[in-house]
Amino acid sequence: MNGHDTNDLILQTITKVTSFIILLFSFHLFLAGHNNPGGGFIGGLMTSSAIVLLLLAYDLKTVRQALPINFIYVAAAGLLIAILTGVGSFLFNVPFLSHSFGYFQLPILGKTELATAVLFDIGVYLVVVGITMTIIQTIGEKE
Amino acid sequence: MFELIIYTALGILALSTFLYVIRVIKGPTVPDRVVALDSIGINLIAITGLLCILLNTSVFLDIILLFGILAFIGTVAFSKFLEKGEIIENDRRR
Numbered sequence: 001m002n003g004h005d006t007n008d009l010i011l012q013t014i015t016k017v018t019s020f021i022i023l024l025f026s027f028h029l030f031l032a033g034h035n036n037p038g039g040g041f042i043g044g045l046m047t048s049s050a051i052v053l054l055l056l057a058y059d060l061k062t063v064r065q066a067l068p069i070n071f072i073y074v075a076a077a078g079l080l081i082a083i084l085t086g087v088g089s090f091l092f093n094v095p096f097l098s099h100s101f102g103y104f105q106l107p108i109l110g111k112t113e114l115a116t117a118v119l120f121d122i123g124v125y126l127v128v129v130g131i132t133m134t135i136i137q138t139i140g141e142k143e
Numbered sequence: 144m145f146e147l148i149i150y151t152a153l154g155i156l157a158l159s160t161f162l163y164v165i166r167v168i169k170g171p172t173v174p175d176r177v178v179a180l181d182s183i184g185i186n187l188i189a190i191t192g193l194l195c196i197l198l199n200t201s202v203f204l205d206i207i208l209l210f211g212i213l214a215f216i217g218t219v220a221f222s223k224f225l226e227k228g229e230i231i232e233n234d235r236r237r
Contacts, residue, residue, distance in 0.1 A: 032205075141233055
């Protein structure tokens with residue numbers, strides 16, 4: 001801070017709209033990963049970039065109040081989910097990390113392909129979000 | 144004929160990106176360089192769109208939105224660094 005208070009009204013107003021669009025885009029990338037470019041990694045990176053935009057427009061304290069999450073636990077939960085999807089395949093007497101899929105009749109969507117690979121992708125997504133946000137918050141709160 | 148138009152547009156965009164690169168290298172002040180980098184990002188978006196048409200595919204359309212978001216966040220981060228000297232503040236009301 002150079003001693004004078006700056007007024008970031010335009011940046012903060014744009015951030016309020018844009019961060020939700022980025023979050024929606026990251027959700028789309030996450031779900032599109034099976035048949036199109038995308039997946040857990042790039043989806044997690046876009047989610048953390050939405051949070052980084054919030055950090056830029058506001059400050060660390062405000063974002064902590066809005067998202068009271070310790071991101072190291074998020075990364076740990078992601079790793080746990082990824083391991084559990086691998087271990088879960090032992091329940092069906094198949095090798096470690098075997099995945100399967102099936103077609104189901106859902107109420108609104110109609111005939112949908114549901115794959116257990118999505119569960120593994122959720123793990124990747126949570127690890128990427130957790131690690132990226134931990135790095136950025138740790139570097140951000142110097143002094 | 145159609146491909147010729149696309150190739151011409153790609154050539155013009157490449158020339159414009161080259162001129163932006165000259166501005167990035169020579170730019171007398173830092174804000175000049177930041178604005179030139181932002182414009183290079185926008186030019187990359189245009190080049191990606193033209194390549195989508197040329198390769199007759201739609202898989203790169205996500206990349207266009209991604210470039211837009213990344214260029215915006217990068218420019219905001221640079222501007223905040225130039226304005227305040229730090230990118231992520233601890234507490235704004237201090």
